[in-house]
Amino acid sequence: MRQGKAITLRLTGCAAAALLTVTACAPSAPDAAPPRTTGSKSAGATHAGGADPDCTKASKVTIVESTAAHRYSFRPATLTIQRGGFLAVTNKSDETHTLVATPDAGLVTTVIDLNERQVVQFPKAGTFTVKSAAAEHRATLHVTVSGDSGCGVPKPTLTMTEENAFTPTHLSVPATQNFTVVNESGTPQTVICTPDPGGNRDHSRLDSGETQILAIDKPGRFTCASVQHPSVRAIITVTRRR
Numbered sequence: 001m002r003q004g005k006a007i008t009l010r011l012t013g014c015a016a017a018a019l020l021t022v023t024a025c026a027p028s029a030p031d032a033a034p035p036r037t038t039g040s041k042s043a044g045a046t047h048a049g050g051a052d053p054d055c056t057k058a059s060k061v062t063i064v065e066s067t068a069a070h071r072y073s074f075r076p077a078t079l080t081i082q083r084g085g086f087l088a089v090t091n092k093s094d095e096t097h098t099l100v101a102t103p104d105a106g107l108v109t110t111v112i113d114l115n116e117r118q119v120v121q122f123p124k125a126g127t128f129t130v131k132s133a134a135a136e137h138r139a140t141l142h143v144t145v146s147g148d149s150g151c152g153v154p155k156p157t158l159t160m161t162e163e164n165a166f167t168p169t170h171l172s173v174p175a176t177q178n179f180t181v182v183n184e185s186g187t188p189q190t191v192i193c194t195p196d197p198g199g200n201r202d203h204s205r206l207d208s209g210e211t212q213i214l215a216i217d218k219p220g221r222f223t224c225a226s227v228q229h230p231s232v233r234a235i236i237t238v239t240r241r242r
Contacts, residue, residue: 055151055178058086058119063112063132063139065093072097072132074141082149083125086178086213090117098133105130105145111207119178119213123153154178154213158234160185160206160226166234174241175219182211190227193236197222 062075072093081087091097091112099110099120106123122128122145130141157180159167164185173179183189183206190205197216206212216222216238226232 055084055086055149058088060088060090061141063089063091063093063097065095065137072137072139074130074139077140078142078144080144080146081122082147083122083145084149084151085122085145086151087120087122087143088117089120091115093137093139095132095134095137097137097139099130100133101128101130103128105143111210113205116205119215121151121153121213154180154215157182158236160189160232162186164226164229164232166224166232169233170235170237172237172239173216175238176215176217176241178213178215180211181206181214183208187228189229189232191224192227193222193224195220195222 059079059081061079063072064075065072072095079087089099089110089112091114094114096114097112099107099112101107103126104124105126105128107120110118110120112118122143125145125147128143128145130143132138132140154177158171159182161167161184171179181191181204186208188205188207192204197218197220204212204214216236219238219240222236222238224234224236
């Protein structure tokens with residue numbers, strides 16, 4: 001990723017179908033966050049032996065606005081995580097934020113709408129500055145990535161194609177395990193799931209080309225559909241963790 005490249009996370013709380021929060025379907029933070037979905041996402045990456053308990057947690061940061069000064073900031077503004085670890089970002093400000101990382105942190109594009117929660121994974125070690133692309137409402141976060149969490153890249157992947165269809169149409173994942181949702185349809189998509197995985201009618205908005213990391217906390221069968229294209233559906237079966 002080039003320096004300053006937008007972090008693409010579309011459809012990291014989940015996206016698409018369980019997009020339960022592509023905004024909400026984000027990994028839970030260590031101190032117990034709500035089920036992942038537009039507002040809560042679960043980071044459950046996998047590595048050699050399957051889902052790793054430590055990979056279902058994410059450090060939390062929030063983007064806030066100072067009403068008096070009309071300034072934006074991350075809280076906390078500085079943090080340290082392990083390589084491969086997850087960061088759950090919640091936008092509580094009054095602006096949409098497109099995040100960029102300097103130097104290239106190996107992140108995918110991330111656009112966080114108002115009240116959305118997304119999960120971002122840091123695959124590279126180093127010291128990075130993550131900030132809002134727009135200068136008029138810029139917030140800055142300093143992240144130090146060291147050590148190794150042992151968390152791999154989440155999979156499998158659910159993709160929304162140019163034909164406005166999900167592929168695959170059926171996906172099975174263990175509860176809390178991370179997976180990715182990619183919007184390759186060419187247009188923004190808002191995905192909602194039934195029943196609501198997060199208890200607050202979670203939904204996820206993914207811009208064209210965006211990828212988000214998602215996870216669902218509770219076992220069950222969820223039907224996820226696009227608001228823009230109601231006939232576009234995917235069934236996600238969430239099994240109990242062994």
